Amino acid sequence: MKYTEDHEWARAEGDAYRVGITDYAQQQLGDIVYVELPAVGDEVTAGAEAAVVESVKAAGDVKSPLTGVVTEVNAALADAPETVNDDPEGGGWFYQMRATEPAQLDALLDSDAYQKLIDALE
Numbered sequence: 001m002k003y004t005e006d007h008e009w010a011r012a013e014g015d016a017y018r019v020g021i022t023d024y025a026q027q028q029l030g031d032i033v034y035v036e037l038p039a040v041g042d043e044v045t046a047g048a049e050a051a052v053v054e055s056v057k058a059a060g061d062v063k064s065p066l067t068g069v070v071t072e073v074n075a076a077l078a079d080a081p082e083t084v085n086d087d088p089e090g091g092g093w094f095y096q097m098r099a100t101e102p103a104q105l106d107a108l109l110d111s112d113a114y115q116k117l118i119d120a121l122e
Contacts, residue, residue, distance in 0.1 A: 001089070001111065002065065002105055002108035002109060002110060003022060003065075003108060003109040003110075003111070003113075003114035003117075004047075004063065004065045004108060004109070005109065005117060006063050007021055007022045007024055007025035007028075008020070008021055008022070008025075008062060008063055008064070008065050009021070009022055009065070009089060010065040010066055010105065010108065011089075013096060015098070016071055016072075016096050016097060016098050016099075017065075017066060017068070017096065017097050017098075017099055017105075018093045018095075018096045019050070019062075019064065019065060019066075019093065019094050019095050019096070019097060020084070020088060020089060020092055020093040020094050021053065021062060021084065021088055021092075021094070022088060022089065022114070023088050023089060024118050024121075025088070026084055026085050026088045026092070029053060029055040029057060029058060029060065030055045030056050030057040030058075031055055031056045031057075031082065031085060032053055032054070032055045032081045032082060032084045032085050033054055033055060033056060033081055033082075034052075034053070034054040034081055035051065035052070035053050035054075035077040035078070035081045035084060035094065036051060036052040036053075036054075037051050037073040037074065037075075037077065037094055037095055038050050038051060038070045038073065038095055039070065039073070040070055040071060040072060040073060041069065041070060042069070042070045043067075043068070043069055043070075044064035044066075044067065044068060044069070044070060044097060045064060045067050046063075046064055046065060046066050046067045046101070046104050047063055047064070048063060048064060049061040049062070049063055049064075050062055050063060050064035050070075050094075050095070051094050051095065053081075053084065062094060064097070065104075065105075065108055066097065066099045066101065066102070066104050066105065067099065067100055067101045067104060068097040068098050068099040068100045068101070069097060069098050069100065070095050070096070070097050071096050071097055071098050072095065072096040073094070073095045073096075074091075074092075074093050074094055074095065076091075077092070077094070
């Protein structure tokens, strides 16, 4: 799993990547009440908005960690957005994508570097 400095993650799933927000991000947002996902077939760009999440405290953009095409979305979040709070790095994933520039993964943070970022914020 790799992470962005904006608290998104990307995990390889075969030749695709599953994307979501980190546990730290969901804690900062509080109780999530709505998730707006991209559509299958949408092109997403690394660092640009790909989804929106709303909580009782705030609304925020979810930026894509990689450039590519959305191949699947987690439709279960429409009826159960709280899954992002309960399991942000598992069942609370947002979308799956095929990366058109997989080398971008090398620029993302590994778990140790991401933990250092979190430690610096707390």
